[in-house]
Amino acid sequence: MLRGADRAAFAVAFVGRLRRAGVRVGLTETDDLVRALGVSPPVTRELLYWTARVVLVRRFADLAVFDRVFAAVFEDASPPPAGDAVAAVRRDDDVHVPVPAAPGAESAPGGGLPWATLPAPVAAEDDAEDGVPGVPELRATHLAALAERPFEELDAAETERLGAALAASLTRWPRRRSRRHAADPRGRTVALRPTMARARHTGFEVVSVVRERQLLRPRRVVLLCDVSGSMRAQTAAYLQMMRAFATVAEAEVFAFATSLTRLTPALRQPSLRAAIDQASESATDRFGGTRIAASIAAVLDSHHGNALRGGLVIVASDGWDGDPPERMTAVMARLRRRAHRILWLNPRAGVPGFAPLTGGMAAALPFCDALLPAATFRDLTAAAQHFTTAPPG
Incomplete structure (x- = not known):
């Protein structure tokens, strides 16, 4: 009303x-x-x-x-x-x-x-860089309503605004314990070398104890997005998600259909329009067939596969795969041994009565830590909060 x-x-x-x-x-x-x-x-x-x-x-x-x-x-x-x-x-x-x-x-x-x-209109000079005339500035309530709409109902301007809101929501990122230590009065372990160095001034009597803690480092993140024909409606939104991950979390991002394309350098450009245009041109096989298992294997076999060690791997796909399920099982088993966590974003997972019946999805699901819906920007924000709040390990 x-x-x-x-x-x-x-x-x-x-x-x-x-x-x-x-x-x-x-x-x-x-x-x-x-x-x-x-x-x-x-x-x-x-x-x-x-x-x-x-x-x-x-x-x-x-x-x-x-x-x-x-x-x-x-x-x-x-x-x-x-x-x-x-x-x-x-x-x-x-x-x-x-x-x-x-x-x-x-x-x-x-x-x-x-x-x-x-909403108040925005001056035309605010968008002069991209050559877009002034448009009404959406308020938080309007963005929240747009975030609940399916991707295919959003135009290019709305997708860009929601992509910027998604990037702004990535304020935290999962971290891991490193092998390095730092002095901290609240640490649980005793730093022997600094403690003994202080004891030299007191006749080697330990008067003050130096405590230390393990340093936490950002966990590596690898994002693989499906841009095949069955994912045409989600491709524009997923490009915004990949740019947010590449710029905020410094993640390695890949797009795949029949082959694998690394989009990290293209999406890290300062200009949003230039980044999206170059990424779209780089993925020459988009809107074609799908080879999920072959694409994941290409990442594992490349020199970028080292980023998977102890990292967070996110696969965004509907699970329709042209490769046989046996190959998907073998590839996901390799990925499971190398990655810390594997999350699968499926745009159809939020549909009532959904079941992973496709061969590729059914073969990959046992190796995944979570299967999350990804049909709206609200789903993408919830998925980001799901793995950003994970405790360090």
Whole structure:
């Protein structure tokens, strides 16, 4: 029911009317209403009524006032006056417009909903580097809604924004224990050499003990993405994911269809458009057949295979493989002995009733630590959080 409306602006304006009518509502209740609308989007006016009533009304004496204010807002459906609370919380560059009623429903005066806050336009010079005209800047709520949409429903601009949001979410990365140590008063082991060096000044009587701890290093990450014909809808989004991994985590990234292509140098360019264009040109076999087992074997046999030792290996593919399952089993067994963890991202894993019935997926699954869905940017963000929160090992 609030499609196209800014939930925060709506909650502040509605609470402002309740406060002027005498209902005791504070900032805590306003924040609770914004969160409740995000958790349970109101598809009908009745559901919106009960959500707002449960969150905002704390006294029985306020029920009649709440019903009167709610009816005045959603039955009259007139935009708030100039001195309303919306004007106090809106920015100078916000535009408030009525939202049309649903198709087939009677159009109330004002267009069905009292107001909606449109995003502010971005100046054209902000995108002058890429030659793209100014477009509305999406807010966090709009990006969250786009992140839940399948990849094939997103245009190029939306995919780039969500790719940037995915890169910004990679603030942590899995780490491993190294063989090096550093002095730390909270360390569990005693550093013998520094301790004895201090004891030389006290007649070799150990007066102070120097403790140390193991240093943690970022774990190596290798990402292999399927860009074959069956993954055409996911290729643009997966290129954004590969760039995020290559730039933020300094991962080794590869694309494969019938052959293997290393995209790490191309995707580490400063310019996003140039990186994506060069990566697309480098993968000459994209949208063709699929040879997953042969591609993984090519990584193992190359000099980049050393990055797999003790590393985190992520394979993004639907599991449709042109190689026989026996070869996939042999290759994954080799990879399992070399890698620390293996994660498989499958765009169809989140579909209800999904089962890994394809030969390649069924052969690879026993060697994987986790099979995660990857059909939306929300899935990719959740997958990133899944392996970034892993304890160091």
